[in-house]
Amino acid sequence: MKKLSYIFLFICGLLSAQNEVVFDQANTLYNEGKFAEALDKYETILKGNQHSAELYFNIANAHYKLNHIAPSIYYYEKAAAMAPKDEEIMNNLAFANNMTIDAIENIPETSISKTLNKIKNVFSFDGWALLSVISVVLFVLLYLAYYFTFETGKKRLFFTGSVLSIFLTFTALAFTFHTYNVAKNNKPAIVFAQEAQVTSEPNSRSVEAFVLHEGTKVQVLDTVSHWKKIKLSDGKTGWIPETDIKLLNIF
Template identity: 40%
Template sequence: MKKIIYIVVLLFSLVAYSQEADKLFAEGNTFYKEENYSRAVGVYLSIEEQGLESDELYFNIANCYYKMNKVAPAIYYYEKALKTNPTNEDAIANLAFAKRMTIDVIEDLPKTFFQRFSASIIQKLPFDTWAIIAVIASFLASLLFLLYYFSSSSKKKLFYFNTSILAVFVLITSVIFAFNNFKTVQKNRVAIIFVPKVEIKNAPSMSSDDVFELHEGTKVIVLDELDNWKKIKIADGKIGWIYTNDLKEI
């Protein structure tokens, strides 16, 4: 009986928590429509501080920062929106506009066929979505095989057999894509430069030589870290060290 009461209380708490978040989100939208972007972003950030995540929330936060001409946080939250939902077309479009506010012009290294395929297909969906597709495909494959096994009609047997093979193919492909996506997310620790200008060092030390310069809003990949320093790589392949407080990981 105590467990049932606990579950009921928990469910009511979750519902109330969700309603409060929805109320705050609507309040933030009202401030945004009134062009009071500082108040709007404050409300949105209070929702984030509660541990809630969604691409719509991150997208609205990014829009507020973009309207306030704060390039680094705008790009940071557009990237967070796309990390949560890579198919958010509005975030993709607005991120492109935000990047025009940055100073650094960095040429991307040529990509291999697999890198292009991964970016255009595999990375278009989060790894948990691929995992869900795999689970659905496994259920369908099992069901179709049972229908094939118990069917008395030769035509139906052929149909169920072929579709079960197709479901197995989708299952295997989805598992591979999910695993690849997960490895890519874990490997590519993306961060945004959050200071107006920073000198990138050739070693994790203030006395080391400068190798290149970056500016606010530039996207980098974190390769390693040591004490208060992080080793980064930019799109053209250059590598160096930056002080941890000068960037923010997504």
């Protein structure tokens, strides 16, 4: 059994080394202005089920240099999902979005909604879940201290702390479930068709609702046969053939 483990680790290390060599070759080709050749090298690594923000970013850069609007935005989005605080990725994504035709405005947020989103984004789902557990443990410890303490001042202090910790527990749990639901329902996609007709019903005989162009980001709400129900950032909804969009499938 140990021999099999060693063989597996050896193969993984060998593949990793090979990918690094190919990645360096692709970077060299990119720097030489051979963007199509570099793209082929990057995609070879991707086909080996390797995923990283750096790889997605370089693939997006190559597509951008080749004026491939939809693929460049697609891979910048995937890179941004893995490294949301990377300024270079976000800046390049903004440049790529400037190449799109569709100008779609976001629905303005209320002040309450902005505040809640800021609080929600302080932690990830795992972070809120961990905070929930910590606050529960803290509540138990403070309550036990309150129960077994007889000094009035300390008893009042422990009681206040236990009340605050249970409030923090319910708050953290609320944001944990909210973050989970947001992530679960988040199904972004990029329009890959040069021009896509969005209809009011999931069939080609339905009335055209509006037209989208390549590179536009949408949210997928539902699927019926070979049609996807999508929603734009301005609130508009409609149905589009599934072949006209590509789900981001964020890792």
